Amino acid sequence: MSKLRKNLESSKLDRRLFLRGAATAGLSVFASGALAQPVINDILAAPRRGNWNDQFDARASGGEKVASNQPIMSLATAGYVQNAIGYYSNIVSQGGWPNVPGGAKLQLGVTDPAVSALRKRLMISGDLPESAGLSNAFDTYVDAAVKRFQSRHGLPADGVMGQFTYAAMNVSAQVRLDQLHINLQRLNELANVSDPRFVMVNIPAAQIEAVENGRVMQRHTAIVGKIDRQTPLLVSKIHEVILNPYWTAPKSIIQKDIIPLMRKDPTYLTRNKIRLYDQQGQEVQPETVNWTTDEAVKLMFRQDPGKINAMSSTKINFHNAHAVYMHDTPQKTLFNNLMRFDSSGCVRVQNVRDLDVWLLKNTPGWDRQTIEATIKSGVNTPIQVADPVPVHFIYVTAWSTGDGVVHFRDDIYERDGASELALGTNT
Incomplete structure (x- = not known):
């Protein structure tokens, strides 16, 4: 305590x-x-x-x-x-x-x-x-x-x-x-959900519900967007679960976070297993980049799979105009914080492997044992969800x-x- x-x-x-x-x-x-x-x-x-x-x-x-x-x-x-x-x-x-x-x-x-x-x-x-x-x-x-x-x-x-x-x-x-x-007005707009299975992310509560047949089957603590990098409201369908994902840094993080860090610590990318690629897909060595400018924004920053990967074991994909997704994190202690508004817009999920199992329950060949073995292997493995699951990012601050x-x-x-x-x- x-x-x-x-x-x-x-x-x-x-x-x-x-x-x-x-x-x-x-x-x-x-x-x-x-x-x-x-x-x-x-x-x-x-x-x-x-x-x-x-x-x-x-x-x-x-x-x-x-x-x-x-x-x-x-x-x-x-x-x-x-x-x-x-x-x-x-x-x-x-x-x-x-x-x-x-x-x-x-x-x-x-x-x-x-x-x-x-x-x-x-x-x-x-x-x-x-x-x-x-x-x-x-x-x-x-x-x-x-x-x-x-x-x-x-x-x-x-x-x-x-x-x-x-x-x-x-x-x-x-x-x-x-x-x-x-919030009654918001809930009235959201209430008519006929999907037998869906995922709901309630942003101000920083909480996720996995719902099936009108009952919450799982609840997960979440970390959502900062005040100046807000998680958007959206409706989509989860179509892909990637185990041991690569992480590609968005331009906002490259500009606001990574470039300033490289100016202070030139070993940052190497220590965090982040590789640079030009527009032709050729790898670029960090020491050849001029970090005093923003020219690095033109490059792709991709982190290898592994325990220190920004998404750790899992990335959950759904099509949306905001380029956000749900994912695991190596920083598990952040879930203990009272104020869990610490991401750049994406949603981090506590105990995400339980959600993986639930999302893939109708996808042949992907039971819990197989999922755990795949994560342990460290091999990047995209999985198409057999029955895409609707996902709703909502903003509800009061409910009963x-x-x-x-x-x-x-x-x-x-x-x-x-x-x-x-x-x-x-x-």
Whole structure:
């Protein structure tokens, strides 16, 4: 867990900064302690909760997983989001939820006045049952509720109130309601998927779903495009899986990354087994290139297959105008980062070999054993997928999988229109 926290602290994107505007947005009728409990009771007892009723409360105390095999791209999910809008509309009409004072490292066993505000906040969002009561003690009920909240917001579910949990928690109820409305429009456009099998990449969640017959068969953590090299929205079909791929560097990476590196370290290409080829296909020696100019952009930079290859074991191809693809990576530790927006537009896939097996399940001769043996051989092996699998790159920052579970993610590419969810550029 300490390693994970280090990753959080060293994250390039400080969620506390870009959510800083939300720190005061939650101040409402809860400023009066005498009014707090009646307002909570009104919200929890509101008739408009409908079928959600006690599911938010009774299930929260167990700290159960909030994951589901319900695909994000489905009519059911769109329906659940509509229900969530009703629930969050009621929260907003009752005054929202209280701001949780930051600064204190709240966790199991701590007693602090801020825990009382935390309890109110978690009760209203349905993460903590009303029966847990109001006190200053961070007990097992609060621990389970914080973990549930963290899971719903794509945070490490460690039960510790750190800066990122505070930031997500202090986004106002109105902003969350608006976020649900915006994403319902997106989901309605995506819901009518009739394909029996498809792959979905949800960019702001940095997550992949492999869906079959209306159920999520696999989920994969992903790494997607940086703010200035965004992963595009697209629809295509996966037609090829390449084991032990060559990697050909795009011009943007040659210009922005490789040329500056060669100016600092002339051995960079040789050490990384990257070969240069001219337009006639003839290999060019790095020492013959003038690296003080950009003339190298005219050359092809191709990395040999192997463990240090930028795509490692796998490249997954699908036709698209953006020249992006999905792939493995030798930098496995990056999947542990909270902010996984670190690529140049392509999508890196954790545990990609599981996805390989699923994609090739109907391609004769390519079971798991054969795939593993081929990867071990190190031989570049393109495989045509017998039944090309549809792939969707989407942008959804809020959704619900039923049972009162509503998920939110940061608006990393600033497409939701709320400053509280966008990346802050100023301190």
